Amino acid sequence: MCISGLGYITIEASDLEQWRTFGCDVLGFMTTSTADSNTLSLKMDAYPYRLRIVKGSLDRFLLPGWEVYDKCQFHDLVSHLRDIGCSPKIGSTDEAQLRNVREYAHVVDPTGSAFEIYYGMQLDYAPLVSPVGVKEFVTGHNGDMGLGHIAISTPDLAKSLSFYTDDLQFGKTDYMHFQFSDDANDPGQGLHFLHCDNPRHHSIALFEDSKQPSGSLIHLMFEVPDIDQLGYMIDRVNQHGIKVVTPIGKHTNDEMVSVYVESPAGFAIEYGFGGVQVDWDHYRPTESAKPSLWGHNW
Ligand SMILES: [Fe+2]
Incomplete structure (x- = not known):
């Protein structure tokens, strides 16, 4: 990789x-x-x-x-x-x-x-001094797990998967196929969750959607180390009148407990804790049909 x-x-x-x-x-x-x-x-x-x-x-x-x-x-x-x-x-x-x-x-x-x-990013090693007291974000040792993950749209899931896995050498973590609606005729949508060379469950999710330009950001995820840091953030969201896009819930595949809120650019920010970290030498890619164990009322 x-x-x-x-x-x-x-x-x-x-x-x-x-x-x-x-x-x-x-x-x-x-x-x-x-x-x-x-x-x-x-x-x-x-x-x-x-x-x-x-x-x-x-x-x-x-x-x-x-x-x-x-x-x-x-x-x-x-x-x-x-x-x-x-x-x-x-x-x-x-x-x-x-x-x-x-x-x-x-x-x-x-x-x-x-x-x-x-x-060759030049690190400054300066500690985070958060104006609202966030102790730290989960980004690994000196940031080697990356800042979080993104979910982006693609009009051609197979073509995007081939590019990210064959050409950029991402690894497959999970393929999810599910319906957002209760309509029996809804064909549903597919998502490929892919990882790069760090323990984060996925650094990118490719979301099948031909209605918006390729690469549109569905959400951007940041992770904090514990439930209190998430809870304090939910309080700040309410204090600032920020729109909650998806209320708290727990994902199936990466086990992240998170909320989604609307950013000033319109895309969602997922803010969560508890995401699994994976030893890729002992992992088999999964398939799933359910995004959340509880909550996250889509
Ligand atoms: Fe996410």
Whole structure:
């Protein structure tokens, strides 16, 4: 596996202050300095930032940044992506410095979903000083489990699965197929949960949905270490009048107890605790038909 984790998320926002309030006062991140006054950087662990929020005219998810181990694997992957027609574009030195990485490349996958790959993120090791007292987020040792996970849409589940597993070398964790409605004629939808080279149950879920552009963010998950940190967050959500998209529940496959709330960009933030961590040498991929053990009234 060449992808070690989900390194960062880039978001476009028309109002950086709205994201500062949501990110810091609700989610519990801290702001961190950036050379670009049009970018808000939010930090949650030893990484200098995990969310890059760039000022723009729209409020939307832009792309994820996937971490590659080193320069050699990065260039091998760039050349493989070039061979299969993804036209990776290596970013300028200035843009790499703004990301605090050695090098990065912008890639568009075969279904039209954009992402970046990078290596050499310079950690600042500065402790999280959360303005609302979040003790820590579950991101592994010095962030080696990545910031959390994303669920994105794809119009062609088979094509996306092939790309992520064959070309980016993600591993299969679980395939879920279920119906959101009670309609007997509802064909249901499929989700592939995939992991990269860290113990997090999944770093990406590919969601079958042809009604929205490929790569649309369904949700972005952050994990805290215990139920109290989740409970305090639910209190903050209520205090700030944030919309709860999906109330508390426990997932079947990753055992995460979580809530989903609406971000300023419209996509959901899943905030949870208790996600399983997996030893991939002793794991068999599963199939499932039920997203939650209890709660999460979809
Ligand atoms: Fe999730």
